[in-house]
Amino acid sequence: MKKRTLATMIGMFSGLALSTALVAGTDFATLDVNQDGSISAEEAAADPEISKNWSSIDKDENGMVDAAEFSAFEGMGGETTEAPAEAK
Ligand SMILES: [Ca+2]
Numbered sequence: 887m888k889k890r891t892l893a894t895m896i897g898m899f900s901g902l903a904l905s906t907a908l909v910a911g912t913d914f915a916t917l918d919v920n921q922d923g924s925i926s927a928e929e930a931a932a933d934p935e936i937s938k939n940w941s942s943i944d945k946d947e948n949g950m951v952d953a954a955e956f957s958a959f960e961g962m963g964g965e966t967t968e969a970p971a972e973a974k
Contacts, residue, residue, distance in 0.1 A: 895962045896945060914956045924950035 917925045917933055927949060930936040936943065936951070936959075943951050943959040951959075 891962065892942065892945070892958075895958055898961070914953055917956075924952045925956065926950055 913933075914925070915921070917929050917936065919929050919932075925936070927937075927940060930940055930943075930951065936956075939959065940951075941947075943955055945955055945958070
């Protein structure tokens with residue numbers, strides 16, 4: 887069931903990934919210590935929530951979480967955040 891939800895979310899958020907990243911603002915840039923545009927497993931270790939869910943966040947299993955993957959994770963409620971302003 888979780889995988890089905892995830893697949894749905896991937897579709898939903900693929901188009902929203904960039905704007906969601908900007909609106910949510912939950913520190914993708916902060917986690918991306920070397921600012922290469924992706925969070926490595928090593929960088930993710932700084933965030934227990936990310937680290938704990940790493941295998942589900944890294945959807946293409948390339949060992950890196952990019953902005954789209956990160957946003958999709960946030961969108962599926964990995965962290966409790968206030969609804970983005972654009973949610974209306
Ligand atoms: Ca990845």
